[in-house]
Amino acid sequence: MRHLLSAADFSHDEAVAMLDLAEDMAEVNDREVKKLPTLRGKTVVNLFFEDSTRTRISFELAAKRLSADVINFAAKGSSVSKGESLKDTAQTLEAMGADAIVLRHSSSGSAFRLAHTDWVDSSIINAGDGSHEHPTQALLDAMTIRQSLNQDVRGKDLAGVRVLIVGDISHSRVARSNLLLLTTLGAEVHVCGPATLAPSSLVGKERVHYLLDEAIRQVQPDVVMMLRVQQERMTASFFPTEREYSRVWGLNKSRLSALDDKTIVLHPGPMNRGLEIDAASADSKNSKVLHQVRNGVSVRMAVLYSLLSGEKENA
Amino acid sequence: MPRNYILQSATDVFGKSVDVVIEDGAIVEKPALGVEHEKIDCSGLTVLPGFVDLHTHLREPGFEQSETVASGSRAAAAGGFTAIHAMANTFPVADTAGVVEQVARLGEDAGLVHVQPIGAVTVGLKGEQLAELGAMAQSKARVRIFSDDGNCVHDPALMRRALEYVKAFDGVVAQHAQEPRLTVNAQMNEGALSAKLGLAGWPGVAEEAIIARDLMLTELTSSRLHVCHVSTAGSVELIRQAKLRGIRVSAEVTPHHLLLTEDLASGYDPIYKVNPPLRKQSDVDALRAGLVDGTIDVIATDHAPHPKESKDTDWASAAFGMVGLESAYSIAQQVLIDSGESSFERLAEVLSTNASAISGLTDQGTYLSVGKVANLTLVDPEFKTQVESKTQSMSENNPYVGRSFTGGVVHTIYDGQFSYRNRQIVERSAL
């Protein structure tokens, strides 16, 4: 693997192997000295055209635990951001010696574009491109699901696991990457959200649900993944009010009790408590939100390790 | 220099071999005695009326880093065009007699093609108040087509007034049909692919809703409407029904909407980003059928040059548009002739005579009419070529680079003189 652009980049076996590698990395994270020398001398650039402190820190920590040098470049808000293009910025950073560029950009396809033009030679890791994809998020979600369902996780996939993704599917890179990866791993993925935000083309009509209560009844999910609601969707009339949204699509105490005891609740963060998820659900034992955060570092270590260790392929 | 030629053994649109005699720039029946003619062997070439493009972005004044009237004229001559219509979205906008006359004059200076300015419908293309349409119509540029292209005249009251107002000078409103509220930040055709790619969708209904409304307004006002760059099957059907009702509507389709589909967006290369967007194969099929059966009147290029940096970006940051003048003929031949669906007669209509009729250009599309000035294009239907990025246009936002085309323009005769000969531009100064 030279780049990680899409969750669709993984075959079933590659996905399982990547999750197994992430488990190895998790063991490193549990050690007293949380560091491997693997990427010593390599430089990882976090190129963030969009704010996302959590994702950036997670990648930064992952790279540092592998002993890589890390440069953080937040193009948004910096004095050079006005009119500075993706191409120029990426070339500038590569000229400083970047081996991998971790890209967060508001424009769908930007990571793909950076990887498929002759602009730079670095490995590209998609850390979220517009409403398109966020493949490391899908990996960390898959890792969290796998851990919650198995004692011994290695070599296992997610065959037969029922996942319900709830919220703004249309604009969600988290949903897209999870749909791809979890399906590759054998899970049965359903989506639920307002009809304005839940396109059937991504999963097929029979796996789209418009009302959360019905969806929970019909799907009997093993995993409920709540997506963050963006304020701007309301102002653009995708749904009328926050109150109505949380009443119909929010995860709350009563819906939590309708779920199986073992059903886990995921959220990519940051949570809008009281909107898509209430405090009782967010802090319940079903919630694996902090596992997700921890696993995020492990899967990013695994990805960086896979892309940067060993011989560089002849591209 | 003699402007007397005999184009020997060319094939006309009916498949007959003809010798075309041009004396002092005009078509004559037979060579006059005592007049010297340059004889040009045109065997294997088909003689067509010089092409007329209803939709060209020349970018001058204001955006001369993309194209100038002179460079666009060269691209037009190389593409077999003897007349092009310069869209109004320049800077300043072509919304006054002064600007349209300036553009027409730049065209005359270049001298390679008739440059017919299109006037803006509204001041500054802002869609708020009518531009001085009468002044542009009565100017030396003799504007007949008005368009806010790039923007839709979306205010229904304003569109109604524009349609009524242009009747006084037999004008026509050329509408860029795009309901703006349905296409906020739209990036590509809306559908399963846009959902997959995470690109904001441009639904076909945003075009169709405006066309449906405008057809009703055109009927109400007994005026004349031209629909720019029709891109969906639904639009074709609306126009087909309107024509059956007797509504005076004409429609254009671009070469790229006849050839390319939305699938090209999958690689996020904005060379394929265009407005309206590339659609589905079923739309392409409907557009082709509409072109063959007469629902769609003309192929218009929507030639839209952009500098390299406008496309050397991520998809959302990139400009909309692609160049098209120099490949229009090859695509028309592929769609109409090589497909077996239609004829050179029809090709001549959609690339020349219909457009000149819509625009009221009396010296264009006249083909081999005796006494008329010669505006002719000679093509080699067998010529095979691979598209290169460097062409006569100043810009290289060409989606066809690397593609192989069959059929190409060999000579273009504009105003009785060669503007393009043996695939070379003939600068006016060389005459």
Ligand SMILES: [Zn+2]
């Ligand atoms: Zn347009």
